[in-house]
Amino acid sequence: MKTLLDCHKACKVKILKLNTSGDLKQRLISFGIMKGAEVEVLEHAPAKSTIEIKVGKMRIALRGEEAKLIDVEKI
Amino acid sequence: MNTVDAKACPIIANHIKVALVGQPNVGKSMLINSVSNAHLHVGNFSGVTVDKTEVLFDYKDYHFTVVDLPGTYAFTDYTIEERVTHEYLCAEDYDIIINVVDSTNLEKNLQLTSELLTMSKKVVIALNMSDEATKEGININAEYMAELIGVPCIKVSAATKEGIAELIEAVMLKHETPKNKPKLVFSESVEEEIAQLVWYLDKHKFKSTNSYRNIAINLLKGNKKTYAKLHDEPIWVELQPILIEASKHIELHHDSDDIKESFAEEYASFNRGIAAEVLKQKKQEEKKTLTEKIDSVLIHPLFGIPIFLFFMWLLFQLTFEIGNIPMDYIDMFFTWFGNTIGATIANDDIRSLIVDGVIAGVGAVVLFVPNIIILFIGIALLEGTGYMSRVAFLLDGFFHKFGLHGQSFIPLVTGFGCSIPAYMSARILKNDRDRLLTLFIIGFMSCGARLPVYVLFAGAFFAPDMAGNILFGIYVSGALLGLVAAKVLKITAFKGKDEPFVMEMPKYRLPTFKLIWHTVLTKTMMYLKKAGTFIAGASMLIWFLSNYPHNSELIKSYETKIETTQDKALKLRLGHQLSEAELEQSYLGTIGKFSEPLFTPLGFDWKMSVALQAGLAAKEVVVSTLGVLYALGSDVDQESSSLMGAISKNIPFPSAVAFIVVIMIYLPCLAASIVFTREAGHIKYFFYLFAFTSVAAYVMAFIAYNVTLLLV
Numbered sequence: 086m087k088t089l090l091d092c093h094k095a096c097k098v099k100i101l102k103l104n105t106s107g108d109l110k111q112r113l114i115s116f117g118i119m120k121g122a123e124v125e126v127l128e129h130a131p132a133k134s135t136i137e138i139k140v141g142k143m144r145i146a147l148r149g150e151e152a153k154l155i156d157v158e159k160i
Numbered sequence: 161m162n163t164v165d166a167k168a169c170p171i172i173a174n175h176i177k178v179a180l181v182g183q184p185n186v187g188k189s190m191l192i193n194s195v196s197n198a199h200l201h202v203g204n205f206s207g208v209t210v211d212k213t214e215v216l217f218d219y220k221d222y223h224f225t226v227v228d229l230p231g232t233y234a235f236t237d238y239t240i241e242e243r244v245t246h247e248y249l250c251a252e253d254y255d256i257i258i259n260v261v262d263s264t265n266l267e268k269n270l271q272l273t274s275e276l277l278t279m280s281k282k283v284v285i286a287l288n289m290s291d292e293a294t295k296e297g298i299n300i301n302a303e304y305m306a307e308l309i310g311v312p313c314i315k316v317s318a319a320t321k322e323g324i325a326e327l328i329e330a331v332m333l334k335h336e337t338p339k340n341k342p343k344l345v346f347s348e349s350v351e352e353e354i355a356q357l358v359w360y361l362d363k364h365k366f367k368s369t370n371s372y373r374n375i376a377i378n379l380l381k382g383n384k385k386t387y388a389k390l391h392d393e394p395i396w397v398e399l400q401p402i403l404i405e406a407s408k409h410i411e412l413h414h415d416s417d418d419i420k421e422s423f424a425e426e427y428a429s430f431n432r433g434i435a436a437e438v439l440k441q442k443k444q445e446e447k448k449t450l451t452e453k454i455d456s457v458l459i460h461p462l463f464g465i466p467i468f469l470f471f472m473w474l475l476f477q478l479t480f481e482i483g484n485i486p487m488d489y490i491d492m493f494f495t496w497f498g499n500t501i502g503a504t505i506a507n508d509d510i511r512s513l514i515v516d517g518v519i520a521g522v523g524a525v526v527l528f529v530p531n532i533i534i535l536f537i538g539i540a541l542l543e544g545t546g547y548m549s550r551v552a553f554l555l556d557g558f559f560h561k562f563g564l565h566g567q568s569f570i571p572l573v574t575g576f577g578c579s580i581p582a583y584m585s586a587r588i589l590k591n592d593r594d595r596l597l598t599l600f601i602i603g604f605m606s607c608g609a610r611l612p613v614y615v616l617f618a619g620a621f622f623a624p625d626m627a628g629n630i631l632f633g634i635y636v637s638g639a640l641l642g643l644v645a646a647k648v649l650k651i652t653a654f655k656g657k658d659e660p661f662v663m664e665m666p667k668y669r670l671p672t673f674k675l676i677w678h679t680v681l682t683k684t685m686m687y688l689k690k691a692g693t694f695i696a697g698a699s700m701l702i703w704f705l706s707n708y709p710h711n712s713e714l715i716k717s718y719e720t721k722i723e724t725t726q727d728k729a730l731k732l733r734l735g736h737q738l739s740e741a742e743l744e745q746s747y748l749g750t751i752g753k754f755s756e757p758l759f760t761p762l763g764f765d766w767k768m769s770v771a772l773q774a775g776l777a778a779k780e781v782v783v784s785t786l787g788v789l790y791a792l793g794s795d796v797d798q799e800s801s802s803l804m805g806a807i808s809k810n811i812p813f814p815s816a817v818a819f820i821v822v823i824m825i826y827l828p829c830l831a832a833s834i835v836f837t838r839e840a841g842h843i844k845y846f847f848y849l850f851a852f853t854s855v856a857a858y859v860m861a862f863i864a865y866n867v868t869l870l871l872v
């Protein structure tokens with residue numbers, strides 16, 4: 086299964102599942118990172134420690150560890 | 161009541177309390193600033209406001225109390241500052257909610273709106289940033305939107321003040337009309353379950369202030385408060401199985417095992433529907449927005465960090481170069497002022513108190529106002545443009561290695577201005593451990609009040625073209641020390657799992673001149689006010705302690721010596737020796753001498769020890785104390801009349817280095833310590849902090865002193 090972390094810069098994907106629960110899941114959802122949402126990867130920090138993505142009109146920074154929890158498929 | 165009476169007591173008659181709620185960074189604080197003459201802190205990143213603030217103003221016959229609340233993405237209590245908002249909305253008394261919404265990102269903002277609509281409060285929606293929306297070719301049909309969701313929607317712009325009057329009118333109108341039910345429609349399957357619960361509540365005539373529909377929605381969403389309330393009711397026994405069944409149906413419908421996620425999807429599709437109906441995008445969105453173009457340079461994986469370091473270097477260079485231009489004039493002014501005032505005072509003691517105490521002390525602090533202004537401008541730009549979140553992004557990987565959260569960068573940078581707001585803004589960190597860790601190292605970020613000490617010493621020991629670099633070096637090494645300290649604390653005191661880092665990156669904005677001006681002015685006025693009150697008082701105290709007790713025998717013995725000699729040079733030297741000896745036997749000298757052995761390993765004389773101890777009250781006092789001590793002390797000849805000159809002449813370089821190291825590390829000030837204790841939640845943390853910083857400062861200064869001794 087492909088995760089958000091595997092995506093290259095400028096690649097557009099659709100979210101299939103959030104493999105997390107509790108607060109973090111709520112937080113991601115309130116940022117619009119939820120099942121069915123379309124995401125574009127904008128920038129990687131060195132070694133993909135942190136990535137910047139775009140959901141709707143919003144730019145969000147998140148760590149590689151969190152990106153790894155998000156299953157995606159290419160669109 | 162007749163009309164005359166009504167006019168006589170409008171306070172009771174027309175008072176509206178408004179709670180301002182919205183997602184972070186949508187312009188809530190700026191909106192309040194534009195309706196009143198308040199100057200709330202505004203910045204282009206999430207989490208500027210971290211505590212509730214009340215602002216009062218009058219409009220027509222009404223007294224308004226507007227409460228600015230921290231921004232919140234949803235009612236999830238993710239961070240402390242979001243909890244502040246949630247608790248306020250649930251527990252406090254207010255008349256109406258203004259839900260501030262970013263027009264350029266309507267769909268996402270509606271998430272919070274749809275949650276607010278289930279609260280059974282009067283709501284007015286402010287579609288803020290309409291100026292930006294127009295520029296981006298976004299047009300929102302506010303009337304239609306109001307009709308669709310059943311609450312007034314007003315287009316406003318906090319920046320251009322467009323629509324502000326209409327907003328207030330709408331609030332007044334809403335206040336006078338009875339509550340109506342907002343229209344929030346879910347999918348059919350959810351509506352069915354809601355209807356069933358409502359029917360059940362209705363059957364049992366359940367007593368509640370909130371509507372049955374809202375209770376049903378909150379129950380289904382798994383809202384803890386609603387649960388707790390109903391749990392003790394007799395109907396719970398029967399209600400619970402119905403609820404479980406209903407939740408199962410909804411989860412099944414959404415193909416999910418998480419009711420909260422299912423509801424989020426429900427809300428999202430409602431919001432998408434609203435946005436699709438009311439929003440018209442005239443221009444086709446560009447492939448790459450301006451923000452993304454700038455980002456591709458500023459957060460470039462390779463160049464991002466060097467660019468950031470360059471900006472910092474530039475800032476400190478400017479702080480020194482430009483800040484020092486007016487210095488001579490300010491110095492001249494205070495010398496002239498002291499002489500002029502001094503000439504009018506006959507009594508020797510009072511003259512000395514005023515001239516050598518208050519004027520020398522306050523003057524030494526005011527001297528650095530230009531430097532501080534430039535530093536504040538730099539911080540205001542960092543906060544106002546949106547670059548702040550970018551640096552947090554850039555540094556997160558690096559910070560993470562030291563056990564810090566990327567978002568810690570925001571309180572840490574705030575700490576370069578002043579530690580007090582920095583301690584407060586640590587609330588944006590979700591986890592208590594991260595927050596405490598950040599609280600502990602905020603002090604390592606040298607605050608504006610320490611800048612004078614640095615500028616003073618850098619200027620005293622280095623050529624002007626190097627001093628800016630030295631200043632930059634001091635700040636960077638302070639920050640690096642902070643990181644090392646964080647690592648030490650993380651592997652000893654604050655062990656534990658890492659918290660996730662998820663942060664919104666706002667679009668770049670060019671802060672208006674007015675905004676920068678107000679931010680800088682407010683902070684500078686605070687600095688000056690402190691100089692005029694607290695520092696003046698402290699200078700007087702230092703003056704008293706350093707002038708008393710008088711030792712008449714000492715004076716007499718010197719005076720006879722001076723009289724008997726004919727040599728002019730010797731006379732002068734003896735005069736200096738006398739004032740030095742007097743100073744040493746004063747109260748302050750006694751204190752200094754007493755603590756001197758403790759500081760001798762660091763190369764400090766008693767004056768430096770005293771200045772450091774006085775600096776526990778506030779860092780400006782270090783400079784003012786040095787100012788007083790050297791104004792009274794021996795060297796009052798022409799070329800070293802300035803404090804800088806006195807310092808370079810009287811303090812050996814290694815001691816100066818050690819002194820700077822102590823200033824960098826030890827406790828910021830009394831006021832900050834109090835705020836620290838409050839934010840950390842327990843007095844014991846203050847003692848930990850005190851012990852930690854004191855030991856670290858001592859050890860590092862000892863090393864610095866001895867290494868410098870070897871090198872020079």
Ligand SMILES: Nc1nc2c(ncn2[C@@H]2O[C@H](COP(=O)(O)OP(=O)(O)OP(=O)(O)O)[C@@H](O)[C@H]2O)c(=O)[nH]1
Nearest residue numbers: 185186187188189190203204207208209231318319
């Ligand atoms: N162009 C434009 N910019 C605005 C407007 N309102 C606010 N801003 C900018 O938006 C940013 C955020 O403003 P704040 O007032 O700090 O936002 P806030 O909602 O109080 O944010 P938090 O306190 O973090 O929740 C600032 O950079 C403002 O200059 C507006 O109407 N038009």
Ligand SMILES: [Mg+2]
Nearest residue numbers: 188189208209
């Ligand atoms: Mg605010």
